Every structure is written in C-alpha cells, then in structure tokens.
Amino acid sequence: MDLKECIFNKVEPIIRKWDEEGIYAVSFFVHENMSNDSIPTFSISYNTEADCDDTSVLSEERWNYAF
Numbered sequence: 688m689d690l691k692e693c694i695f696n697k698v699e700p701i702i703r704k705w706d707e708e709g710i711y712a713v714s715f716f717v718h719e720n721m722s723n724d725s726i727p728t729f730s731i732s733y734n735t736e737a738d739c740d741d742t743s744v745l746s747e748e749r750w751n752y753a754f
Contacts, residue, residue, distance in 0.1 A: 708735065710734070712733060714732045734749060
C-alpha cells in the first residue's frame, strides 16, 4: 500500500460521516507533537458556506485553518 492509498483509507470514512450542508473546503493540519517527535498531531476539518456567510469570496477566512 502506498502513502496516498493509506491516507485515503484513513480519511475517507471520517469525511463520509460528516452531514453538514455547504462544505466547500477540507483542511488537513499536521503539527509537531511536543510529547513525541515521531508522532505528529493530525487534524481534519472543513469550512461551510454558513461559517463564512459574512465574508467575501476571496477572504482569508474562507481558506485559513486558523479561522
């Protein structure tokens, strides 16, 4: 199994459980795990149109994970 297939197999079931309307972006956030260097923290999130309904199409809020 290659890396692409491995990631897909882990992520796809998580995404299938989401039932939010208007999801337009999926974010993957990988960050250093301060407790163990060899195991990073990995988070999956998404943005919806409702989350960003007061922003312009080119707004940073629409794509920046920090928002």
